[in-house]
Amino acid sequence: MSYRVDLTVLSEQKQYCRFGVTLHNLSDQDLLDWKLQFIIDRYILPDSFTNGAIKQVGSFCCVTPDIDVLAANAHYYCEFSINTAPLRYHTDGFKDALIVEQNGAIKHSVVVTPIALASPYRERTELPVVEADRLALIPKPNQITTQNGRYLLSPNSQITLQSTRAEKAATWLQVELESIYQFKTNPIGHSEILFRNNPTLDEGEYNLTVSAQGVRIESGSASGFVHACATLLQLVEVTEQANTLQVPYVEISDTPRFRYRGMMLDCARHFHPVERVKRLINHLAHYKFNHFHWHLTDDEGWRIEIKAFPELTDIGAKRGVGTALEPQFSTLDDVHQGFYSQQEIRDVISYAEERGITVIPEIDIPGHCRAALKSLPELLQDQDDQSHYRSIQHYNDNVLSPALAGTYEFLDKVLKEVAELFPSPWVHIGADEVPDGVWVNSPKCQALMAEHGYHSAKELQGHLLRYAEKSLQKLGKRMVGWEEAQHGNKVSKDTIIYSWLSEEAALNCANQGFDVILQPAQFTYLDMTQDYSPDEPGVDWASTIPLETAYRYEPLIEVPDSDPLRKRILGIQCALWCEIVTHQQRMDYMIFPRLTALAEACWTNKPQREWFDYLSRLKGHLALLDRQNIKYRQPWTNQ
Numbered sequence: 001m002s003y004r005v006d007l008t009v010l011s012e013q014k015q016y017c018r019f020g021v022t023l024h025n026l027s028d029q030d031l032l033d034w035k036l037q038f039i040i041d042r043y044i045l046p047d048s049f050t051n052g053a054i055k056q057v058g059s060f061c062c063v064t065p066d067i068d069v070l071a072a073n074a075h076y077y078c079e080f081s082i083n084t085a086p087l088r089y090h091t092d093g094f095k096d097a098l099i100v101e102q103n104g105a106i107k108h109s110v111v112v113t114p115i116a117l118a119s120p121y122r123e124r125t126e127l128p129v130v131e132a133d134r135l136a137l138i139p140k141p142n143q144i145t146t147q148n149g150r151y152l153l154s155p156n157s158q159i160t161l162q163s164t165r166a167e168k169a170a171t172w173l174q175v176e177l178e179s180i181y182q183f184k185t186n187p188i189g190h191s192e193i194l195f196r197n198n199p200t201l202d203e204g205e206y207n208l209t210v211s212a213q214g215v216r217i218e219s220g221s222a223s224g225f226v227h228a229c230a231t232l233l234q235l236v237e238v239t240e241q242a243n244t245l246q247v248p249y250v251e252i253s254d255t256p257r258f259r260y261r262g263m264m265l266d267c268a269r270h271f272h273p274v275e276r277v278k279r280l281i282n283h284l285a286h287y288k289f290n291h292f293h294w295h296l297t298d299d300e301g302w303r304i305e306i307k308a309f310p311e312l313t314d315i316g317a318k319r320g321v322g323t324a325l326e327p328q329f330s331t332l333d334d335v336h337q338g339f340y341s342q343q344e345i346r347d348v349i350s351y352a353e354e355r356g357i358t359v360i361p362e363i364d365i366p367g368h369c370r371a372a373l374k375s376l377p378e379l380l381q382d383q384d385d386q387s388h389y390r391s392i393q394h395y396n397d398n399v400l401s402p403a404l405a406g407t408y409e410f411l412d413k414v415l416k417e418v419a420e421l422f423p424s425p426w427v428h429i430g431a432d433e434v435p436d437g438v439w440v441n442s443p444k445c446q447a448l449m450a451e452h453g454y455h456s457a458k459e460l461q462g463h464l465l466r467y468a469e470k471s472l473q474k475l476g477k478r479m480v481g482w483e484e485a486q487h488g489n490k491v492s493k494d495t496i497i498y499s500w501l502s503e504e505a506a507l508n509c510a511n512q513g514f515d516v517i518l519q520p521a522q523f524t525y526l527d528m529t530q531d532y533s534p535d536e537p538g539v540d541w542a543s544t545i546p547l548e549t550a551y552r553y554e555p556l557i558e559v560p561d562s563d564p565l566r567k568r569i570l571g572i573q574c575a576l577w578c579e580i581v582t583h584q585q586r587m588d589y590m591i592f593p594r595l596t597a598l599a600e601a602c603w604t605n606k607p608q609r610e611w612f613d614y615l616s617r618l619k620g621h622l623a624l625l626d627r628q629n630i631k632y633r634q635p636w637t638n639q
């Protein structure tokens with residue numbers, strides 16, 4: 001080890017922390033004309049910095065020390081402050097560090113020790129001990145009766161379709177039986193798994209009966225058949241005999257609690273290859289989710305091929321050494337890149353559709369647009385804008401201008417391609433986190449405001465979003481957006497709001513007449529840590545979300561059943577933001593088993609939901625996660 005950096009919390013108050021940084025030169029060479037780079041996701045107050053100067057762009061920081069030479073065996077020390085909440089986790093510390101000499105001509109990697117936190121160390125909390133349930137169904141069906149006996153599926157078992165709507169579900173069932181249980185159904189044999197049409201059942205609803213006569217599945221919708229197969233895949237039990245499975249006798253009538261059950265995946269902060277995206281979509285099908293919200297663009301990356309603007313992916317899909325975007329969130333001395341071609345996107349959409357899942361694309365505007373702005377500066381940058389602002393993620397140059405013709409040309413072309421590519425009736429337009437101070441010193445924006453009599457940036461944002469809404473309408477799509485989409489009161493009530501800050505905000509939007517999807521960060525954000533032990537990966541700005549908190553999420557508790565407002569709440573969505581999610585194992589760890597808890601909030605009616613009952617089912621269910629090689633967070637380490 002030649003270089004090492006230690007980060008220590010020196011003092012900690014509610015909204016103010018001071019840190020010390022020590023860089024050790026353990027090599028036998030002096031460092032000359034050097035700088036220290038590191039990655040941290042908090043904003044460092046520039047004036048608080050000692051013994052040098054700091055420049056920060058997002059999570060990327062570059063320190064110019066006040067000494068030119070760092071002698072061999074010597075160390076450099078500096079201090080800085082932040083004015084956000086205390087740090088409680090190791091993932092809050094430096095994510096990487098690098099020394100650059102002579103303007104980057106020479107680089108030295110630096111070992112980063114875990115941050116020395118000020119808060120007291122807390123052990124992992126353990127879940128109560130429970131017996132594993134043999135009938136480990138998650139989400140719990142809304143009506144289920146069991147009988148004694150088991151039906152054997154043998155090498156002669158055959159699937160029979162009496163409904164064309166069941167075709168995709170039946171194919172999915174076969175694929176999953178083979179991949180999870182190495183079980184093959186035989187095309188010649190008896191009709192042991194029968195799919196029957198039942199037009200009296202609503203969308204998503206299904207009946208599943210297992211008896212001495214075999215497995216009988218009824219539904220009136222393609223999605224209902226998929227949900228039935230998901231249940232069947234959890235019911236089957238392996239036997240001693242090869243290629244033989246048994247299924248306990250049951251009678252299930254099941255129907256979803258909410259019609260929208262979604263999960264959002266951020267593929268902009270870190271790029272997830274197509275296989276990883278599909279793997280998640282497949283898991284979503286197992287838990288009866290029916291929407292996949294694909295967060296495709298953000299400050300740190302543009303991930304969707306747009307034929308009209310190849311620059312968006314040529315430039316905007318790469319960050320790090322030698323590219324237009326600084327490294328962020330993970331490694332410094334590397335290029336992080338990736339995007340989905342339109343062909344790959346079509347492939348993902350049909351993969352999802354085969355599993356009863358609609359893919360909703362998100363193009364996040366007007367904030368969170370740094371990658372687009374850096375890719376198309378001539379089109380998108382307002383050269384005369386002198387406004388000073390800083391976004392939540394510490395950028396001062398990430399917002400589109402509602403007063404530039406280029407912005408509208410960009411929107412027209414991007415939305416057209418997106419609308420053509422995605423069969424989903426909805427397109428998500430983002431609209432979150434436009435920072436204060438934006439557009440105030442832009443003569444063009446001020447002129448536009450004067451022309452329309454607008455008084456605030458919110459109205460200007462609404463102006464742009466109304467344009468997006470109308471464009472999408474012409475393309476046959478309904479606009480959906482984060483809760484800030486209704487700021488400025490410009491979009492119509494046809495827009496669907498995804499509320500993420502609180503349920504109060506959701507109810508407020510529903511009261512105004514918007515349809516709403518609930519995605520409260522305090523319960524559904526899977527990038528939040530799962531416990532209080534400092535080794536837990538994740539962030540905690542909204543909350544720490546242990547499994548029990550996720551399970552106990554009960555929406556609309558204050559809204560009486562008779563309140564018409566309930567009709568405006570279409571459903572629930574969980575989200576995985578991926579600042580800290582760099583690889584498959586981390587993704588699995590953050591998602592599982594919390595996704596199974598939230599699946600139940602989406603699907604199962606309140607009276608059927610009970611924490612200890614869920615825990616017993618979860619315990620019985622872990623073997624199935626193991627079979628799928630899911631690297632979930634172990635719920636129990638004590639038994």
Ligand code: TNX
Nearest residue numbers: 432433482500525527577578
């Ligand atoms: C808030 S939720 C965001 C994201 C971040 C996330 C991190 C929302 C609409 N915006 O940009 O990635 O927090 O938890």
